[in-house]
Amino acid sequence: MADEDKAAARWREIADFLRTDVLDGHYQPGQALPGEAALAHTYNTSRPTIRKAIAQLAGEGLLTVAHGRGTFLRARPERKVIILGERPHVDLLSPTNDPADQGWALSERLRKLSDGEAPAEQLHPYWTPSGVDEASVLGIRRGQMVAYRYAYWQHPKTRARILISSYTVADLVRGESEDVAPEHFYSHLESTRGPLRWTTTAHAAMPYGSAIEDLEMEAVGTPLLVTRRLMLDREGRPLEFTQIEAPGDRFEAAGGGDDGHVALRL
């Protein structure tokens, strides 16, 4: 008897209503939606239910919620392009590689983090045991040592941030008497294991932990775009990889060969 639609949970219905409103252009980017209490009244429900619906849309990247201010339609920024598969394959983390050459700056956050040291010091490698991820990509046992380098870069105009990191199989750059200097990693590997080959991939994942703050991402609704360039020796064994982690709402990866309004070659 005139039963309502059926299964759908109330918060899903409401999320659907709000999503339709948003996609139909009822709100302008940046515009505030009615408050939670108002919405609860409008839809004749409770605040927790409204909050669940809003959380859903925030998780879809459509809304952002600001404590004490309100809930807003999220503006979609233009995406910058990260170009992949381009030669020559420079070491983006070499101390001699200046981000300014690429139109980027070292991130403020990086400067703050490296309080006791000169900023450039950050580009020196950390010798550390490989985690499950790095080990899998490099085809080594988990725990085998790698040289880890990283830097946060920031796009001066948009202030968008990226994290560039590199993992090198430690054995290959540790001499018996003395380690290879990081600025010579690539040339050393080329001469000892070359000719080198490269493959580049892009994938997406959800960020967590410090990555969210380090890249200044919205905590929800923004995936991480990971562009990864793997260096292989002449026999196809992985030696190193450099990856760029970037907020998925502000960057895209492009195959080489087009004009490219941008930026960065991996």
Place this chain on the structure above:
Amino acid sequence: MADEDKAAARWREIADFLRTDVLDGHYQPGQALPGEAALAHTYNTSRPTIRKAIAQLAGEGLLTVAHGRGTFLRARPERKVIILGERPHVDLLSPTNDPADQGWALSERLRKLSDGEAPAEQLHPYWTPSGVDEASVLGIRRGQMVAYRYAYWQHPKTRARILISSYTVADLVRGESEDVAPEHFYSHLESTRGPLRWTTTAHAAMPYGSAIEDLEMEAVGTPLLVTRRLMLDREGRPLEFTQIEAPGDRFEAAGGGDDGHVALRL
């Protein structure tokens, strides 16, 4: 008196504890975590708070929650590769293009959706006004007509699904007397607007609406990997784009040129 640290919300603390457990390998992929009631007791809190913490980790892609069964450590499937920037540029949605040639099958879901019609009918274009997204990519006014084609493909072995869709500026494939047949879209555009150029990009976004079910994605914690190939005429004007939407935990995009265990060329 002996107040705890300070700022952090209780559910964040608990999420951090659980995340640490997961990343430290306290659980095996697929293994069930303690129930919500048990966790609430363990952490001396309420079930809603536990649920918030679990929802956070599910949103990070670490856990999956199954109604009536429990909460489980999410297994990370191997990623299949979508190759981009490769020639020749075939029309993946031409009726003459058989998914089986690429090692794929039309998705079961597509068959079900096309109940009244033959499955191949789905590859016929829908003439429809462009939405904000398509209009922006094609550089046309929102609402200007486009030819929309799509197909769901499924990888037979992994059962992973992708959505391939294409938007063509309608004016270019509508004759005065008769429309261009979809299997001749590409050759028609080549002859009227060629020589054609192409650019390919990949980006990430959060899925919503029917995409989640259509691609059989977990509702939370999985971004969408969108690989998009844009066709440009000799003057650089966009004519068409084909995009592949794929679950971000099961696919990655790769620049052409490597061996590739794979699949599909865009």
Place this chain on the structure above:
DNA sequence: AGCTATTTGTTCGTATGTATA
């Protein structure tokens, strides 16, 4: 097949804290 216990899902009410204008 059916029943039951377990587990997660939904919803409400309520109270209090914190950020912002």
Place this chain on the structure above:
DNA sequence: TTATACATACGAACAAATAGC
């Protein structure tokens, strides 16, 4: 300072899915 708006938290009740007997 005050008002508004979102954030956190608890308790409770019932619904729905699942698994085991």
